[in-house]
Ligand code: SAH
Protein backbone atom coordinates (compact mmCIF):
# COMPACT_ATOMS: atom_id res chain seq x y z
CA UNK A 618 0.00 0.00 0.00
CA UNK A 619 1.21 3.48 -0.81
CA UNK A 620 2.65 5.40 2.13
CA UNK A 621 0.87 8.67 2.93
CA UNK A 622 3.52 11.39 3.12
CA UNK A 623 1.31 13.50 5.42
CA UNK A 624 2.24 10.96 8.10
CA UNK A 625 5.86 12.20 8.26
CA UNK A 626 7.71 15.04 9.88
CA UNK A 627 10.85 16.03 7.98
CA UNK A 628 13.03 13.45 9.73
CA UNK A 629 10.49 10.74 8.93
CA UNK A 630 10.36 11.83 5.31
CA UNK A 631 14.16 11.86 5.10
CA UNK A 632 14.20 8.27 6.41
CA UNK A 633 11.58 7.31 3.83
CA UNK A 634 13.59 8.95 1.04
CA UNK A 635 16.67 7.13 2.29
CA UNK A 636 14.81 3.85 1.82
CA UNK A 637 14.12 4.92 -1.75
CA UNK A 638 17.84 5.60 -2.20
CA UNK A 639 17.35 9.37 -2.24
CA UNK A 640 19.35 12.06 -0.48
CA UNK A 641 18.03 14.20 2.37
CA UNK A 642 17.76 17.36 0.27
CA UNK A 643 15.18 15.55 -1.84
CA UNK A 644 13.09 15.09 1.29
CA UNK A 645 13.31 18.83 1.93
CA UNK A 646 12.14 19.58 -1.62
CA UNK A 647 9.29 17.10 -1.32
CA UNK A 648 8.26 18.42 2.10
CA UNK A 649 8.06 21.96 0.71
CA UNK A 650 5.96 20.86 -2.25
CA UNK A 651 3.50 19.13 0.02
CA UNK A 652 3.22 21.59 2.88
CA UNK A 653 4.20 24.97 1.46
CA UNK A 654 2.70 24.63 -1.99
CA UNK A 655 -0.07 22.20 -1.14
CA UNK A 656 0.74 19.97 -4.11
CA UNK A 657 -0.32 16.34 -3.93
CA UNK A 658 0.42 15.15 -7.47
CA UNK A 659 4.05 14.07 -7.76
CA UNK A 660 4.12 14.83 -11.47
CA UNK A 661 3.50 18.51 -10.65
CA UNK A 662 6.65 18.63 -8.50
CA UNK A 663 8.71 19.91 -11.38
CA UNK A 664 12.13 20.15 -9.76
CA UNK A 665 12.13 16.50 -8.72
CA UNK A 666 13.94 14.10 -11.06
CA UNK A 667 11.65 11.97 -13.21
CA UNK A 668 13.17 8.86 -11.64
CA UNK A 669 12.17 10.04 -8.14
CA UNK A 670 8.67 10.97 -9.30
CA UNK A 671 8.29 7.48 -10.72
CA UNK A 672 9.38 5.93 -7.43
CA UNK A 673 6.97 8.16 -5.51
CA UNK A 674 4.08 7.38 -7.83
CA UNK A 675 4.69 3.73 -7.10
CA UNK A 676 5.35 3.85 -3.34
CA UNK A 677 3.70 6.96 -1.92
CA UNK A 678 0.71 9.28 -1.95
CA UNK A 679 -0.40 12.56 -0.39
CA UNK A 680 -3.85 11.75 0.89
CA UNK A 681 -5.86 14.36 2.78
CA UNK A 682 -9.12 13.75 4.63
CA UNK A 683 -12.48 13.69 2.93
CA UNK A 684 -14.59 16.75 3.75
CA UNK A 685 -18.20 15.98 4.51
CA UNK A 686 -19.55 19.42 5.26
CA UNK A 687 -18.34 22.95 5.45
CA UNK A 688 -20.27 25.55 7.42
CA UNK A 689 -19.58 29.26 7.46
CA UNK A 690 -20.72 31.31 10.43
CA UNK A 691 -22.04 34.84 10.19
CA UNK A 692 -18.83 35.96 11.96
CA UNK A 693 -16.58 34.34 9.33
CA UNK A 694 -15.73 31.25 11.38
CA UNK A 695 -15.56 28.16 9.18
CA UNK A 696 -16.19 24.63 10.44
CA UNK A 697 -15.29 21.54 8.50
CA UNK A 698 -16.50 18.06 9.25
CA UNK A 699 -14.04 15.44 8.00
CA UNK A 700 -14.99 11.83 7.43
CA UNK A 701 -12.50 9.52 9.16
CA UNK A 702 -14.23 6.27 8.26
CA UNK A 703 -16.59 3.82 9.97
CA UNK A 704 -19.23 6.51 10.46
CA UNK A 705 -16.81 8.66 12.46
CA UNK A 706 -16.12 12.32 11.88
CA UNK A 707 -13.89 14.99 13.32
CA UNK A 708 -14.25 18.73 13.25
CA UNK A 709 -11.80 21.52 12.49
CA UNK A 710 -12.57 25.20 12.94
CA UNK A 711 -10.96 28.30 11.39
CA UNK A 712 -11.39 31.52 13.37
CA UNK A 713 -10.42 34.69 11.50
CA UNK A 714 -9.47 37.75 13.51
CA UNK A 715 -8.04 41.13 12.48
CA UNK A 716 -4.45 40.27 13.26
CA UNK A 717 -4.41 36.48 12.95
CA UNK A 718 -6.08 33.37 11.67
CA UNK A 719 -6.41 30.52 14.14
CA UNK A 720 -7.08 26.90 13.29
CA UNK A 721 -8.58 24.73 16.01
CA UNK A 722 -7.43 21.16 15.34
CA UNK A 723 -8.76 17.81 16.62
CA UNK A 724 -6.50 15.08 17.97
CA UNK A 725 -8.89 12.17 18.61
CA UNK A 726 -12.26 10.84 17.53
CA UNK A 727 -14.17 11.48 20.75
CA UNK A 728 -12.32 11.69 24.06
CA UNK A 729 -11.82 9.33 26.98
CA UNK A 730 -11.48 12.03 29.65
CA UNK A 731 -15.24 12.54 29.69
CA UNK A 732 -15.46 16.02 31.20
CA UNK A 733 -19.00 16.77 32.28
CA UNK A 734 -19.33 20.02 30.36
CA UNK A 735 -17.88 18.79 27.05
CA UNK A 736 -19.87 17.48 24.16
CA UNK A 737 -16.88 15.55 22.78
CA UNK A 738 -16.43 13.91 26.17
CA UNK A 739 -20.07 12.84 26.26
CA UNK A 740 -19.61 11.15 22.93
CA UNK A 741 -17.03 8.71 24.39
CA UNK A 742 -13.74 7.66 22.83
CA UNK A 743 -13.51 6.01 19.42
CA UNK A 744 -9.88 6.20 18.41
CA UNK A 745 -6.72 8.25 18.13
CA UNK A 746 -6.10 10.21 14.96
CA UNK A 747 -2.95 9.40 13.01
CA UNK A 748 -0.31 12.05 12.39
CA UNK A 749 -1.54 12.27 8.79
CA UNK A 750 -5.10 12.93 9.99
CA UNK A 751 -3.94 15.68 12.36
CA UNK A 752 -1.70 17.29 9.73
CA UNK A 753 -4.37 16.92 7.03
CA UNK A 754 -6.62 19.34 8.90
CA UNK A 755 -4.00 22.09 8.58
CA UNK A 756 -2.94 21.04 5.07
CA UNK A 757 -6.50 21.20 3.82
CA UNK A 758 -7.52 24.38 5.64
CA UNK A 759 -4.42 26.36 4.64
CA UNK A 760 -4.77 25.46 0.97
CA UNK A 761 -8.49 26.05 0.97
CA UNK A 762 -8.17 29.46 2.64
CA UNK A 763 -5.34 30.62 0.38
CA UNK A 764 -7.43 29.92 -2.65
CA UNK A 765 -10.58 31.35 -1.13
CA UNK A 766 -8.89 34.64 -0.20
CA UNK A 767 -6.59 34.57 -3.23
CA UNK A 768 -3.50 34.75 -1.05
CA UNK A 769 -0.03 33.40 -1.67
CA UNK A 770 1.22 33.96 1.87
CA UNK A 771 0.11 32.00 4.88
CA UNK A 772 -3.47 32.51 6.11
CA UNK A 773 -3.27 30.40 9.27
CA UNK A 774 -0.96 32.06 11.77
CA UNK A 775 -1.90 30.09 14.89
CA UNK A 776 -2.84 26.51 15.64
CA UNK A 777 -4.59 25.48 18.84
CA UNK A 778 -5.01 21.81 19.70
CA UNK A 779 -8.43 22.56 21.16
CA UNK A 780 -10.69 20.60 18.86
CA UNK A 781 -11.98 17.15 19.68
CA UNK A 782 -9.87 14.95 21.92
CA UNK A 783 -7.12 15.10 24.51
CA UNK A 784 -3.91 15.70 22.53
CA UNK A 785 -1.64 14.41 25.31
CA UNK A 786 -3.45 11.06 25.22
CA UNK A 787 -2.39 10.75 21.59
CA UNK A 788 1.20 11.71 22.14
CA UNK A 789 2.94 9.52 19.56
CA UNK A 790 0.90 10.98 16.70
CA UNK A 791 0.88 14.50 18.11
CA UNK A 792 4.63 15.12 18.23
CA UNK A 793 5.42 14.59 14.51
CA UNK A 794 2.33 16.65 13.66
CA UNK A 795 3.59 19.54 15.83
CA UNK A 796 6.99 19.26 14.18
CA UNK A 797 5.44 19.62 10.73
CA UNK A 798 3.66 22.77 11.94
CA UNK A 799 6.88 24.27 13.32
CA UNK A 800 9.29 23.20 10.57
CA UNK A 801 10.72 26.04 8.46
CA UNK A 802 10.20 23.84 5.43
CA UNK A 803 6.64 23.09 6.55
CA UNK A 804 4.26 25.70 7.98
CA UNK A 805 7.01 27.55 9.90
CA UNK A 806 4.71 28.51 12.75
CA UNK A 807 6.52 29.82 15.80
CA UNK A 808 6.37 27.74 18.99
CA UNK A 809 4.49 30.61 20.61
CA UNK A 810 1.75 30.34 18.03
CA UNK A 811 1.10 26.63 18.41
CA UNK A 812 -0.79 25.78 21.58
CA UNK A 813 -1.45 22.37 23.07
CA UNK A 814 -4.44 22.40 25.38
CA UNK A 815 -4.64 19.62 27.96
CA UNK A 816 -6.89 18.55 30.76
CA UNK A 817 -3.68 17.81 32.70
CA UNK A 818 -1.99 14.57 31.65
CA UNK A 819 0.98 15.20 33.95
CA UNK A 820 3.63 12.76 32.61
CA UNK A 821 2.97 13.84 29.05
CA UNK A 822 3.19 17.53 29.98
CA UNK A 823 6.74 16.77 31.10
CA UNK A 824 7.55 14.93 27.92
CA UNK A 825 6.09 17.66 25.76
CA UNK A 826 8.40 20.17 27.45
CA UNK A 827 11.38 18.05 26.45
CA UNK A 828 10.26 16.87 23.00
CA UNK A 829 8.48 19.86 21.52
CA UNK A 830 7.89 22.78 23.85
CA UNK A 831 5.06 24.74 22.33
CA UNK A 832 2.68 27.07 24.19
CA UNK A 833 0.66 25.25 26.83
CA UNK A 834 -2.92 25.75 27.95
CA UNK A 835 -4.31 23.74 30.84
CA UNK A 836 -8.02 23.24 31.36
CA UNK A 837 -8.45 23.95 35.06
CA UNK A 838 -12.17 24.67 35.56
CA UNK A 839 -12.14 24.36 39.36
CA UNK A 840 -10.16 25.77 42.29
CA UNK A 841 -10.12 22.58 44.36
CA UNK A 842 -9.84 18.81 43.87
CA UNK A 843 -13.36 17.99 45.03
CA UNK A 844 -14.95 20.07 42.33
CA UNK A 845 -12.36 19.27 39.68
CA UNK A 846 -12.70 15.52 40.33
CA UNK A 847 -16.33 15.96 39.44
CA UNK A 848 -15.89 18.10 36.33
CA UNK A 849 -12.65 16.66 34.90
CA UNK A 850 -12.44 12.99 35.94
CA UNK A 851 -8.72 12.84 35.04
CA UNK A 852 -8.15 14.96 38.14
CA UNK A 853 -8.57 11.83 40.27
CA UNK A 854 -5.41 10.50 38.66
CA UNK A 855 -3.47 13.77 38.47
CA UNK A 856 -4.77 16.12 41.16
CA UNK A 857 -4.37 19.88 41.00
CA UNK A 858 -1.18 20.08 43.04
CA UNK A 859 0.63 17.58 40.79
CA UNK A 860 -0.68 19.31 37.71
CA UNK A 861 0.52 22.71 38.94
CA UNK A 862 3.95 21.26 39.68
CA UNK A 863 4.07 19.98 36.11
CA UNK A 864 3.20 23.52 34.98
CA UNK A 865 6.15 24.85 37.01
CA UNK A 866 8.47 22.39 35.31
CA UNK A 867 7.02 23.17 31.89
CA UNK A 868 7.77 26.86 32.32
CA UNK A 869 11.49 26.22 32.07
CA UNK A 870 10.96 24.90 28.51
CA UNK A 871 7.98 26.95 27.38
CA UNK A 872 8.26 29.49 24.56
CA UNK A 873 6.23 31.93 26.64
CA UNK A 874 6.82 32.73 30.30
CA UNK A 875 3.30 31.84 31.31
CA UNK A 876 0.79 29.00 31.19
CA UNK A 877 -2.76 29.74 30.16
CA UNK A 878 -5.49 28.29 32.36
CA UNK A 879 -8.83 27.73 30.76
CA UNK A 880 -11.86 27.97 32.97
CA UNK A 881 -15.27 27.13 31.63
CA UNK A 882 -17.90 29.21 33.45
CA UNK A 883 -20.74 27.00 34.67
CA UNK A 884 -23.70 28.64 36.31
CA UNK A 885 -23.80 27.97 40.06
CA UNK A 886 -21.15 25.24 39.78
CA UNK A 887 -17.72 26.91 39.61
CA UNK A 888 -18.51 30.60 39.04
CA UNK A 889 -19.10 31.94 42.55
CA UNK A 890 -17.11 34.68 44.28
CA UNK A 891 -15.80 32.06 46.71
CA UNK A 892 -14.42 30.03 43.77
CA UNK A 893 -12.64 33.07 42.34
CA UNK A 894 -11.05 33.82 45.71
CA UNK A 895 -9.98 30.21 46.08
CA UNK A 896 -8.40 30.34 42.63
CA UNK A 897 -6.39 33.42 43.52
CA UNK A 898 -5.13 31.65 46.63
CA UNK A 899 -4.32 28.53 44.65
CA UNK A 900 -2.15 30.19 42.03
CA UNK A 901 -0.51 32.65 44.42
CA UNK A 902 0.51 29.77 46.69
CA UNK A 903 2.98 28.61 44.03
CA UNK A 904 5.70 31.07 45.15
CA UNK A 905 6.07 32.76 41.83
CA UNK A 906 4.02 35.87 42.12
CA UNK A 907 1.12 35.91 39.75
CA UNK A 908 2.61 36.61 36.37
CA UNK A 909 3.40 32.96 35.57
CA UNK A 910 -0.19 32.27 34.53
CA UNK A 911 -3.05 33.82 32.63
CA UNK A 912 -6.70 32.96 32.86
CA UNK A 913 -9.03 32.53 29.99
CA UNK A 914 -12.64 32.43 31.12
CA UNK A 915 -14.76 30.53 28.61
CA UNK A 916 -18.52 31.05 28.63
CA UNK A 917 -19.95 27.52 28.72
CA UNK A 918 -21.45 26.44 25.43
CA UNK A 919 -24.45 24.43 26.49
CA UNK A 920 -25.65 21.20 24.95
CA UNK A 921 -28.72 19.35 26.20
CA UNK A 922 -27.13 16.20 27.67
CA UNK A 923 -24.87 18.17 30.02
CA UNK A 924 -27.63 19.44 32.31
CA UNK A 925 -25.43 22.51 32.89
CA UNK A 926 -26.03 26.18 32.22
CA UNK A 927 -23.87 29.07 31.08
CA UNK A 928 -22.96 31.61 33.76
CA UNK A 929 -24.57 34.99 33.28
CA UNK A 930 -22.43 37.71 31.70
CA UNK A 931 -22.57 39.71 34.92
CA UNK A 932 -21.35 36.73 36.98
CA UNK A 933 -18.44 36.24 34.55
CA UNK A 934 -17.58 39.93 34.98
CA UNK A 935 -17.68 39.70 38.78
CA UNK A 936 -15.49 36.58 38.66
CA UNK A 937 -12.95 38.10 36.30
CA UNK A 938 -12.79 41.32 38.35
CA UNK A 939 -11.65 39.33 41.40
CA UNK A 940 -8.84 37.68 39.42
CA UNK A 941 -7.81 40.96 37.77
CA UNK A 942 -7.82 42.87 41.05
CA UNK A 943 -5.53 40.21 42.48
CA UNK A 944 -3.10 40.89 39.61
CA UNK A 945 -3.86 37.94 37.33
CA UNK A 946 -4.07 38.64 33.61
CA UNK A 947 -7.57 37.47 32.74
CA UNK A 948 -9.50 37.47 29.51
CA UNK A 949 -13.05 36.44 28.76
CA UNK A 950 -13.18 34.42 25.58
CA UNK A 951 -15.47 35.73 22.91
CA UNK A 952 -17.49 32.83 21.67
CA UNK A 953 -17.06 32.46 17.95
CA UNK A 954 -19.06 30.41 15.53
CA UNK A 955 -21.63 29.31 18.08
CA UNK A 956 -24.37 29.71 15.46
CA UNK A 957 -22.75 26.78 13.64
CA UNK A 958 -21.90 24.79 16.76
CA UNK A 959 -18.22 25.44 16.20
CA UNK A 960 -17.57 26.93 19.61
CA UNK A 961 -15.44 25.27 22.30
CA UNK A 962 -16.86 22.02 23.53
CA UNK A 963 -19.56 21.87 20.90
CA UNK A 964 -17.55 19.67 18.59
CA UNK A 965 -19.09 16.25 18.49
CA UNK A 966 -18.29 15.15 14.96
CA UNK A 967 -21.93 14.56 14.48
CA UNK A 968 -21.79 12.80 11.15
CA UNK A 969 -24.89 10.75 11.56
CA UNK A 970 -27.23 13.45 12.76
CA UNK A 971 -28.37 14.57 9.35
CA UNK A 972 -31.42 16.35 10.71
CA UNK A 973 -29.29 18.80 12.59
CA UNK A 974 -27.09 19.41 9.57
CA UNK A 975 -30.25 19.73 7.50
CA UNK A 976 -31.61 22.40 9.77
CA UNK A 977 -28.41 24.32 9.47
CA UNK A 978 -28.56 24.42 5.70
CA UNK A 979 -31.62 26.61 5.94
CA UNK A 980 -29.84 29.30 7.87
CA UNK A 981 -26.21 29.01 6.86
CA UNK A 982 -24.16 28.31 3.85
CA UNK A 983 -23.62 24.66 4.64
CA UNK A 984 -22.78 22.50 1.69
CA UNK A 985 -22.17 18.86 1.16
CA UNK A 986 -18.92 18.39 -0.68
CA UNK A 987 -18.41 15.54 -3.06
CA UNK A 988 -15.22 13.62 -2.32
CA UNK A 989 -13.72 14.88 -5.56
CA UNK A 990 -14.48 18.56 -4.94
CA UNK A 991 -11.43 20.71 -5.69
CA UNK A 992 -10.45 22.60 -2.62
CA UNK A 993 -9.99 25.74 -4.72
CA UNK A 994 -13.62 26.00 -5.63
CA UNK A 995 -15.51 27.84 -2.93
CA UNK A 996 -18.24 25.41 -2.03
CA UNK A 997 -21.67 26.73 -2.70
CA UNK A 998 -20.29 29.23 -5.18
CA UNK A 999 -18.87 26.73 -7.60
N1 SAH B 1 -8.83 18.03 25.65
C1 SAH B 1 -8.19 19.28 25.68
C2 SAH B 1 -8.37 20.10 24.43
C3 SAH B 1 -9.73 20.07 23.79
S1 SAH B 1 -11.01 20.85 24.70
C4 SAH B 1 -8.59 20.07 26.90
O1 SAH B 1 -9.53 19.68 27.60
O2 SAH B 1 -7.95 21.07 27.18
C5 SAH B 1 -10.63 22.56 24.40
C6 SAH B 1 -11.21 23.52 25.42
O3 SAH B 1 -12.63 23.59 25.30
C7 SAH B 1 -10.93 23.11 26.83
O4 SAH B 1 -10.47 24.19 27.60
C8 SAH B 1 -12.27 22.67 27.31
O5 SAH B 1 -12.36 22.76 28.68
C9 SAH B 1 -13.18 23.60 26.59
N2 SAH B 1 -14.56 23.14 26.57
C10 SAH B 1 -15.00 21.88 26.48
N3 SAH B 1 -16.35 21.83 26.47
C11 SAH B 1 -16.77 23.11 26.54
C12 SAH B 1 -18.06 23.71 26.54
N4 SAH B 1 -19.16 23.00 26.43
N5 SAH B 1 -18.12 25.05 26.61
C13 SAH B 1 -17.00 25.80 26.67
N6 SAH B 1 -15.75 25.28 26.67
C14 SAH B 1 -15.63 23.95 26.60
Ligand code: SF4
Pocket residue numbers: 728729730731732735736737738739780781782783815816836
Ligand atom coordinates in the same frame (compact mmCIF):
# COMPACT_ATOMS: atom_id res chain seq x y z
FE1 SF4 C 1 -11.73 15.60 26.43
FE2 SF4 C 1 -10.96 18.18 26.59
FE3 SF4 C 1 -13.56 17.50 26.25
FE4 SF4 C 1 -12.38 17.02 28.58
S1 SF4 C 1 -12.73 19.06 27.64
S2 SF4 C 1 -13.70 15.60 27.45
S3 SF4 C 1 -10.32 16.49 27.91
S4 SF4 C 1 -11.91 17.14 24.81
